[in-house]
Amino acid sequence: MAALELRDYSNGNQPTWCPGCGDYSVLKAIQKGLFELKIAPENAVLVSGIGCSGKISHYFGGYGIHSTHGRALPVAQGIAASRPDVTVIAAGGDGDGYGIGIGHLIHAARRNLPVTYLVMDNGVYGNTKGQTSPTSPLGYRSSTSPAGNADLPIQPLQLAWSAGASFIAQGFSGNINHLVELVKKAILHPGFALINVFSPCVVFNKTNGYDFYRNAVTYREQPAASAAEYFQMLADDPFPLGVLWKSEREPAKQARFATVGSKTTDSMAPDSRVHDSQDGLLEYLRTSLV
Numbered sequence: 001m002a003a004l005e006l007r008d009y010s011n012g013n014q015p016t017w018c019p020g021c022g023d024y025s026v027l028k029a030i031q032k033g034l035f036e037l038k039i040a041p042e043n044a045v046l047v048s049g050i051g052c053s054g055k056i057s058h059y060f061g062g063y064g065i066h067s068t069h070g071r072a073l074p075v076a077q078g079i080a081a082s083r084p085d086v087t088v089i090a091a092g093g094d095g096d097g098y099g100i101g102i103g104h105l106i107h108a109a110r111r112n113l114p115v116t117y118l119v120m121d122n123g124v125y126g127n128t129k130g131q132t133s134p135t136s137p138l139g140y141r142s143s144t145s146p147a148g149n150a151d152l153p154i155q156p157l158q159l160a161w162s163a164g165a166s167f168i169a170q171g172f173s174g175n176i177n178h179l180v181e182l183v184k185k186a187i188l189h190p191g192f193a194l195i196n197v198f199s200p201c202v203v204f205n206k207t208n209g210y211d212f213y214r215n216a217v218t219y220r221e222q223p224a225a226s227a228a229e230y231f232q233m234l235a236d237d238p239f240p241l242g243v244l245w246k247s248e249r250e251p252a253k254q255a256r257f258a259t260v261g262s263k264t265t266d267s268m269a270p271d272s273r274v275h276d277s278q279d280g281l282l283e284y285l286r287t288s289l290v
């Protein structure tokens with residue numbers, strides 16, 4: 001078999017993102033991370049939501065699923081539950097993951113299946129022309145908040161922690177090498193891993209662009225050692241980058257789902273009526289997508 005090359009992780013489709021969009025770096029970091037871990041593209045699947053960010057699965061050389069708005073995580077978890085041999089990556093935007101799909105983030109974090117979830121956080125609904133999103137700052141002006149955003153922004157890192165996330169990281173599209181390392185660590189983590197990525201929308205978000213983040217971010221070498229340290233860090237520093245939280249939750253929750261593919265009536269399986277891996281996946285998707 002020919003040695004893997006980085007170009008094997010692209011499928012030849014040319015991205016249609018605007019020049020300078022942060023999402024290019026996220027795609028590159030996923031491709032490089034898998035390549036450096038020697039995970040062949042055919043052993044990986046990238047599930048995306050809807051939005052500019054959601055297009056990321058169109059360009060990936062492995063398997064790709066473009067799901068519906070806010071539903072990348074249910075689909076990704078269905079695959080992770082049925083196919084523990086496959087590396088499952090989910091990706092979407094801040095509107096996708098912290099707005100319409102926020103419930104799925106909470107449940108994925110507490111369920112702890114091995115899914116790496118990258119959120120391309122640009123602080124706007126980019127695809128629909130720049131409306132205020134769940135992570136737009138207070139006072140942010142857009143067509144949906146012409147007098148300035150009056151809603152407190154979502155705090156994804158605190159939220160994920162409180163839902164039980166066992167791996168929480170933050171990266172920046174302006175530093176691909178750093179992001180590649182985060183992606184590799186997240187993939188190697190045996191449970192659910194959230195990576196919030198500051199991924200500038202260069203067209204609609206004129207407030208939080210590359211220069212803003214370059215001046216604002218700080219780099220953390222180690223995850224916080226305790227909950228108190230974690231929350232204090234986030235209170236003191238709004239833009240820390242790195243693996244910020246990591247906990248060993250044993251046994252890994254995915255063990256509960258290992259029976260999905262076999263003939264079993266294990267009451268811990270998501271649905272004990274499920275006897276076949278394909279039926280299991282379809283059933284899981286059907287019940288998760290409502």
Ligand SMILES: Cc1ncc(C[n+]2csc(CCOP(=O)(O)OP(=O)(O)O)c2C)c(N)n1
Nearest residue numbers: 051052053069093094095096124125126127
């Ligand atoms: C159920 C549903 N509601 C609304 C939409 C319209 N819609 C498409 S993309 C989008 C927002 C995308 O914002 P975000 O997730 O932040 O992604 P970005 O485009 O910024 O990458 C919305 C509301 C949709 N496609 N489906």
Ligand code: SF4
Nearest residue numbers: 018021052126201202
């Ligand atoms: S509109 Fe913004 S988020 Fe969408 S592709 Fe262009 S720069 Fe990227």
Ligand SMILES: [Mg+2]
Nearest residue numbers: 093094124126
């Ligand atoms: Mg967005």
